[in-house]
Structures are given as structure tokens and as C-alpha cells.
Amino acid sequence: MPLNFDSLASAPRLLLEARLQPIQGTRFQPTGFPNLGHATYDGPNGERMLLVESAQSMANRLETVCWDKAADDWIAPLQGLPLVKVRDKDGAALTNTVLEAHRINSPYILEGKDKTVFNTLKSELAGMEEGPVDIKQLAVVLLKLDTNALIHGVFLAKSELAGGRLRLPRVLSSFIEAEDVKEAQSGGVKNDHVNPSGDTARGFGNVPFARSEFTSPKIVAYFNLDLAQIRAFGLGTTVSELLIALSLFKIQALLSSGLRLRTACDLEVNEEPGLIVTRPLDFEMPSLSDLESALPELIAQVAEEQQWPQRTATTLTWEPTTKAKKGKADAPADTEAAD
Numbered sequence: 001m002p003l004n005f006d007s008l009a010s011a012p013r014l015l016l017e018a019r020l021q022p023i024q025g026t027r028f029q030p031t032g033f034p035n036l037g038h039a040t041y042d043g044p045n046g047e048r049m050l051l052v053e054s055a056q057s058m059a060n061r062l063e064t065v066c067w068d069k070a071a072d073d074w075i076a077p078l079q080g081l082p083l084v085k086v087r088d089k090d091g092a093a094l095t096n097t098v099l100e101a102h103r104i105n106s107p108y109i110l111e112g113k114d115k116t117v118f119n120t121l122k123s124e125l126a127g128m129e130e131g132p133v134d135i136k137q138l139a140v141v142l143l144k145l146d147t148n149a150l151i152h153g154v155f156l157a158k159s160e161l162a163g164g165r166l167r168l169p170r171v172l173s174s175f176i177e178a179e180d181v182k183e184a185q186s187g188g189v190k191n192d193h194v195n196p197s198g199d200t201a202r203g204f205g206n207v208p209f210a211r212s213e214f215t216s217p218k219i220v221a222y223f224n225l226d227l228a229q230i231r232a233f234g235l236g237t238t239v240s241e242l243l244i245a246l247s248l249f250k251i252q253a254l255l256s257s258g259l260r261l262r263t264a265c266d267l268e269v270n271e272e273p274g275l276i277v278t279r280p281l282d283f284e285m286p287s288l289s290d291l292e293s294a295l296p297e298l299i300a301q302v303a304e305e306q307q308w309p310q311r312t313a314t315t316l317t318w319e320p321t322t323k324a325k326k327g328k329a330d331a332p333a334d335t336e337a338a339d
Contacts, residue, residue: 001290002290002294003241003245003290003291003294005241007280007282007284008244008280008283011279011280011283012226012227013224013228013279014224014227014279014280014283015222015279016222016223016225016275016277016285017221018220018221018255018269018274018276019218019219019220019269019273019274020219020220020221020259020267020268021267021270022266022267026184026215027184027215028178028213028214028219028265028266029213029214029262029264029265030050030051030178030214031052031057031261031262037212038212039054047179048180048182049177049178049179049181050177050178050216051175051176052176052178052261053221055170055173055175057261058173058175058176058221059152059172059173061261062174062251063098063099063148063152063250065250065253065254066148066249066250066253067099072096074098077291077292077295078246078249078295080300080303080312081246082143082146082147082308082313082314083097083098083148083312083313083314084096084097084109084316085315086106086109086315086316087315087316087317087318089317089319091317094108095108095318097109097148097149098148102154103146103149103154104121104142104149104156105158108318110156111320111321112316112317112319112321113317113319113320113321114318116316117145117316118160118161120141120145120314121141121145121156121161122161124141125137125141125166128165133167135168135233136234136235139233139234140235142154143239143306144306144308145314147243149168150168150233150243151170151171151172151247151250152170153167153168153169153170153171154166169226169229170226171225171247172223172224172226172250173224173226174222174223175222176220176267177219177220178214178218178219178220179217179219180216180217181214181215182214182216183212183213183214184212184214185213186210186211186213187208187210188208189206189207190206190207192205192206192207223251225244225248227244238298238301238302238305239302239305241298242298242299245291245294246295248285248291249288249291249292251275252275252285252288252291253288255269
């Protein structure tokens with residue numbers, strides 16, 4: 001079925017949500033944070049709430065479903081989208097902008113001896129050292145270098161690039177919450193059948209441990225696609241449709257592949273009501289197969305319109321500079337800061 005985004009033409013946001021449930025049993029293990037543990041908090045009506053998965057983690061998961069690790073390339077429906085690939089000095093695949101947490105702002109792309117991408121950014125974004133940042137020009141440059149960054153946001157925190165002020169907010173954001181949660185305490189012992197009383201600091205001996213999991217009557221994955229931000233890029237109708245279709249593909253692909261967030265957190269979408277649109281209500285969410293069918297043609301249309309080169313992957317070689325080896329590079333920008 002052809003994609004139809006007419007009902008999104010003037011909508012500021014597309015909001016979706018999916019009810020989740022543990023694929024087996026009743027317990028699940030949420031994300032944890034250093035010095036904080038599990039992120040529980042009070043809801044607006046006093047109910048005990050839990051952040052199961054953060055916006056940062058969900059962004060990484062929405063990107064991972066787009067990548068074929070064995071082929072070191074986009075999965076089939078997305079091939080032809082621009083990205084930056086990094087090779088080691090022997091030519092082996094090292095990383096790329098889809099898998100890097102900070103996308104094109106990765107230190108493996110901007111902090112090495114190979115300045116291919118850095119110089120391209122500096123040249124094409126010249127003139128923004130003072131005054132307001134031209135978001136449209138930044139979007140034009142990123143579209144042909146790292147299209148994925150337009151969806152998940154980027155913060156180019158390099159003083160040589162417009163004083164470190166180049167950033168785009170997330171267009172697609174997501175998180176998972178659980179309501180009215182209750183703790184499910186358990187534990188175990190790491191057994192050492194050779195020397196149960198051995199030095200535990202060195203990994204020997206029996207080590208008892210406690211484990212905290214949770215139960216909840218309602219676990220929900222939320223998705224927010226900022227349509228107004230896509231239009232504000234000013235890249236035209238075809239590019240806007242590509243960014244919307246790519247975002248919806250990521251959501252459907254993630255939910256269809258299952259949400260095995262951790263060993264003890266394997267979630268799936270409830271068949272009823274499944275993935276639902278909460279705003280605008282007249283939008284009909286396309287299926288994964290419809291998106292897979294439409295994306296190759298959309299990518300080809302944008303490539304022709306934007307005059308992308310035949311090879312849309314920019315490849316560079318990672319070799320650390322003396323500065324990078326000593327760990328004195330600019331502090332990497334947290335992706336969350338792009339918000």
C-alpha cells in the first residue's frame with residue numbers, strides 16, 4: 001500500500017504508543033544508573049512509576065535495527081542512505097555513524113589524523129562562527145553526510161566548528177515507562193566448588209547476591225516524532241517524507257524484532273491494542289512491509305533530487321593523533337545534550 005502522510009501535513013507531532021508485556025513470566029529488569037540504581041519516581045496521582053528504558057538507550061536501539069553487522073552495511077530497504085564509515089589502518093571495519101553513540105560527532109570521525117569529515121564540515125559550515133546558527137544549512141550538510149543524525153540529533157561540540165554551537169534536537173524520541181510497579185526481590189549465590197571460602201576480591205569463593213526486578217500492570221513504549229522540526233529543516237517534500245518514513249520504519253522494526261532489552265527484560269507488544277496512534281487520530285500507521293517497500297524508491301528519489309554521488313558512504317581511516325592518545329580531546333558531547 002502506498003504511503004500516505006497527508007494527515008501529517010500540518011500536525012506538530014506524531015505520537016504513538018505500544019503496550020508491552022514480559023514475553024515470559026511476570027517480572028522484568030529495568031535500566032539502572034550509576035549511583036542511582038533503578039529509576040523509580042512518583043507519578044502525578046501518587047502511583048509508583050518506573051523508567052524501564054531511557055530516551056538515550058531507545059535511540060541507540062532504533063539505530064541498531066537499521067544495521068546489518070555481517071554485511072557492514074544498512075539493511076536492504078535502507079541501502080543508499082549517506083553515512084560515514086571508519087576503517088582501521090589495516091582497512092578493517094571499525095565503526096560508523098549508525099553505531100556510534102554520538103553519530104557524526106564521534107571522536108573516531110573528528111579526532112583522528114584523517115580530517116576528511118572534519119574539513120568538509122568546517123568548509124561547508126563556514127560563516128557560522130558568529131551570529132545565529134543556520135539550521136537549514138546544517139541540515140543540508142548532514143543530510144548528505146549522515147542522514148541518521150537528522151532523526152536522532154547531533155551536537156558538534158568542537159570549538160573549531162562555529163564555536164561548538166552546531167546542534168540539532170532529536171526528531172524521533174522514545175522511552176518506556178511502567179506504572180504502579182512493585183518490586184520482586186530475589187537472589188542467588190555464585191558458587192566456587194573448589195574453594196568456597198576463597199578470596200572473593202580476586203573472584204574466588206562463594207558470593208551471595210541480591211537481585212531486584214519489578215512487576216507492573218501497565219508497561220508502555222512511547223514514541224514522539226517531531227513533524228514541525230522536520231518541516232523546519234526546509235529540505236522539501238520528498239526529503240521530509242523520507243525522514244518520516246525512515247522514522248516509522250525504525251519504530252515498526254524495533255517492535256517487530258522484539259524488545260530483549262536485557263537478559264531479564266524481554267518484552268513484546270500486546271496484540272491488543274498493539275501499536276496505536278494517539279495524535280493525530282486520523283493518521284493510519286503504515287505496516288512494516290509497506291515501509292520496506294516504499295523506502296528504496298524514496299531514497300532513490302532523494303538521491304536524484306539532492307544529486308548525491310553514487311557512493312553515499314564517506315570512508316575514513318582511524319589513526320589517533322597524539323592529542324587523542326593522551327585523552328586531551330574536546331569532551332565528547334552527550335547525545336542527550338542535543339535535546
